[in-house]
Amino acid sequence: MLHQMQLSCRMHCAPGGVFRRATYDLMGVRRVFSSRLSLRRGALPALVVTAVAGAILVPAAGAPAASAAAPGGVSSSPGERNVEGRDFVTVRRGGKVLTVPTDLGGTGSLPAAVPSTKVNVSGSPIVAQGTRAAARSISPADGGSIETPDGEVVKAPMRAGVRRTQLVADGTWSWYMNPRALTTRAATYVGTTSTKGDIEVTRVSKAKHALQHARVARIDAALGRGVADDHASPSLLQTGDGRIAAFWSGHASTEVQYRVSTSADAMDFRPVQRLAGSGVAHRMATYTQVHYLRGDSHPYWLLTRLRNPDDNRNDWYLTRSKDLRMWTPAVQLFTNPYPKDVSKGWSYMKFVSDGQGTLDIAVTDGDPVNLATNSQFHIRYQDGVFSRSDGQPIRAMSDLRSSPMDPREGTLIYNGSSAEGPARVYDIQRDPEGRLALAMTTNFKPEGAPKASSYKWFVMTNGEWVGRTLIHGAEFAQGYDLVPGSTTRALLVNPGPTEQGRVQEWWSDDAGSTWTYRDVTPVADDRYRNPMSPWTPDAGNLRADSTITALWSAGRWDSWTDFDQAAMIETTSYRPVQLIGSTVKEGQWHARVRFLAREGVGGPPAARSVVEVTRTFPKARKYHSSDWSYRKYSAKTVTTSYTTTGSTRSLSMYAPRGTTVRVKVVAGVQNWGAGQLPTTRMR
Structure with missing residues (x-):
């Protein structure tokens, strides 16, 4: 397995014995990582690195610099034992250090998926669930780009307000x-x-x-x-x-x-x-x-x-x-x-x-x-x-x-x-x-x-x-x-x-x-x-x-x-709604209004949406016998609201000649968006 292979490293030490940078090669993959590790002047200890899902294993606090070979040729870095007697190793992932029990892998190796945990603002833990694996791209020498080791992946809550x-x-x-x-x-x-x-x-x-x-x-x-x-x-x-x-x-x-x-x-x-x-x-x-x-x-x-x-x-x-x-x-x-x-x-x-x-x-x-x-x-x-x-x-x-x-x-x-x-x-x-x-x-x-x-x-x-x-x-x-x-x-x-x-x-x-x-x-x-x-x-x-x-x-x-x-x-806004229907003349004094609100284009009924039918009657002239004259009255508007059901609603409404009929969905009710039928003028 990729994460069970021992890798050779080239180490570069700055004056003062501080380890700055190392590169290593695995199956033609060029990897680069950085760290700071205090070394005694003139000393160049052996360092064994194990690739685990893109992570780098480093000695746990207080552990010896050299790594101990685990059974099966797997190298790991021994750490402290807790009160339960479990061995731990420290995993550096994406700039963060995680402590993981070695018995997850049975022999000191780690599984291909290591949960990464962060705490969100509410204090509850969020654990990454996806399977991770070490990168396996080819090196530039073979004709490809550099692919870096996988870093930390954290799952966030679902977005609110959408x-x-x-x-x-x-x-x-x-x-x-x-x-x-x-x-x-x-x-x-x-x-x-x-x-x-x-x-x-x-x-x-x-x-x-x-x-x-x-x-x-x-x-x-x-x-x-x-x-x-x-x-x-x-x-x-x-x-x-x-x-x-x-x-x-x-x-x-x-x-x-x-x-x-x-x-x-x-x-x-x-x-x-x-x-x-x-x-x-x-x-x-x-x-x-x-x-x-x-x-x-x-x-x-x-x-x-x-x-x-x-x-x-x-x-x-x-x-x-x-x-x-x-x-x-x-x-x-x-x-x-x-x-x-x-x-x-x-x-x-x-x-x-x-x-x-x-x-x-x-x-x-x-x-x-x-x-x-x-x-x-x-x-x-x-x-x-x-x-x-x-x-x-x-x-x-x-x-x-x-x-x-x-x-x-x-x-x-x-x-x-x-x-x-x-x-x-x-x-x-x-x-x-x-x-x-x-x-x-x-x-x-x-x-x-x-x-x-x-x-x-x-x-x-x-x-x-x-x-x-x-x-x-x-x-x-x-x-x-x-x-x-x-x-x-x-x-x-x-x-x-x-x-x-x-x-x-x-x-x-x-x-x-x-x-x-x-x-x-x-x-x-x-x-x-x-x-x-x-x-x-x-x-x-x-x-x-x-x-x-x-x-x-x-x-x-x-x-x-x-x-x-x-x-x-x-x-982040209202749910789009499609209003379908018609307004047709019915007899001399009425109109037949039919409508149905749907979720999106051709979707199921938009449950609990509210549809308004607005009738604007024409200006009227009325004869007054008291002074033997006609008087003009301004147009009158009447709006009626209906909560939609799962089927087409059909209404017979008073709408004499000259009446304008408008049918629309009220935006915002039950988070439904706006919708409107073409305006109809009765003739």
């Missing part, structure tokens, strides 16, 4: 279209696709969480029936003048299409458009990722993967636009690294921009399913040139047409030939200071154990990448996303054995040395997938200005074409 609720009853998304959710000054927009093949956008206002929902398109099969495919969910963009644009494609079954709203921050979408002038307007595409780079002469950038039916290639292309009407001729970004077996070279990518003129690309050299050594790379575009993380040029934009890049020309972050198996990229984000972070997972099969996955986090500093493994767990990762605008905050579905299926938020306050996490969902469910947080056009805002802090999908998912999922949200 609500978890359904947003869309039939809606989900996949991983490789971005942004999938967008927060503006006025609202949050979420793109989804349904089991009917509908491409949909949902708007939730910030003020009272009023809900709007629109179907912008439907992916149709040859027979005209909608095709369910989560790869068709849209990406969203806010234009320079505040309008909302939605881009989408089928799963290599339709070309890229898009619609743009007429007004700023609104859902009044214009007719469908295609990539006119790009030369690929009729090429079958998969995924859309869109960015607004205001510092570029063509600020609207669209990246998509195009299918070549002749040789089964799927290559990523870039096209740009000044006005979202005409597009530049598309250029191929990358060539397939494996021409003899092109399915291995179906690269997956995520992009992030600074909103000005820099684009960072997280790209793999292939498909993690088809390529057993799938590796992770980084490339940056700036000032017309694509380069490695350290600034070394790769290719000018003008040269791409004749010579697309090979993903392996980028900076290697993770080598898929390592023991933890092929990489799958999930996200790349940057913070307001320009620091980059990358989220990815791996799949591997430990000896004598089932297949497993690892969630890895990397951060770039001065052109070099350093990372760590956050958690190990089940074979297939169900989702992992960085919070837009942050490099040390992520949402994921925990794969660990004790908390598998919980949507969680992880964050670090010390640049990734130690991590804290909380449950977003109160219960575990193996049907939770695809957690994410809304993206904002202003990276400096992070998500502080959004009333929706997390989104995820819930429900059955058997494949990308066979699913039945709902879009869920965590919100």
